[in-house]
Ligand SMILES: Nc1ncnc2c1ncn2[C@@H]1O[C@H](COP(=O)(O)OP(=O)(O)OP(=O)(O)O)[C@@H](O)[C@H]1O
């Protein structure tokens with residue numbers, strides 16, 4: 001995989017979930033009581049996971065998001081900054097969205113979300129104009145205006161989970177990323193007008209496949225795991241972050257997919273979403289104001 005020689009300016013427009021993790025031998029059966037071997041909590045969700053991964057690749061990343069104006073929302077804000085992310089958040093008068101995740105003895109994650117998913121709105125007082133000077137953005141949540149703001153960037157990658165918003169906003173995305181095993185992320189040619197340049201479908205240890213807007217199909221291989229398998233939470237969004245970074249750096253699709261695959265594999269080797277994530281860049285000094 002090529003490592004870009006110039007700085008790549010990256011951002012995420014998306015959501016954050018406060019996640020409680022419980023490591024168990026297996027997910028409980030109906031009616032059981034389980035005693036986890038280990039529990040911990042941290043800010044996660046697709047927008048947060050990808051922003052932290054992007055900061056580790058690019059040295060810096062900005063997350064445009066919306067957080068609950070409560071203890072967990074503010075704690076998420078602090079902890080994501082501690083992970084090297086510049087967080088541009090609108091604090092809304094709602095409870096921070098939470099989630100509960102089992103990690104079983106194979107490292108598989110089983111997630112229950114609690115509360116609504118909050119993306120940023122264009123009317124939120126965030127530095128949207130900066131996105132015009134951004135190489136690549138990953139979109140996981142936000143209103144139509146937020147998506148249009150994201151489109152000012154050189155490259156836009158979006159999660160297939162937001163297919164409905166993407167269809168409604170009629171904003172062209174460069175790459176759409178969905179997981180084969182997730183029925184909420186199903187994309188069929190024709191769902192989006194204009195269509196994404198690349199529709200990517202991930203398939204865990206099998207890597208994945210893609211289809212271009214002109215109907216060309218291809219596959220990509222998974223990368224070797226750089227360590228033992230620990231915890232699958234966040235592989236998909238770490239993959240998407242790697243792809244976003246690669247496309248933003250001007251890599252071709254195959255190289256950018258390989259970068260994504262390295263990130264997805266690395267994420268699997270650490271506890272929670274962040275510990276295993278691939279790091280390429282030293283963190284750049286934190287800036288305030290302009291990028
Ligand atoms: N067991 C594995 N070995 C190597 N690479 C993997 C493995 N699992 C995932 N990956 C990498 O991560 C990418 C995304 O994984 P996957 O398809 O499981 O996403 P996902 O279902 O969205 O995951 P999650 O929702 O848990 O984040 C894959 O395309 C692959 O490149």
Ligand SMILES: [Mg+2]
Nearest residue numbers: 179182236237
């Ligand atoms: Mg996923």
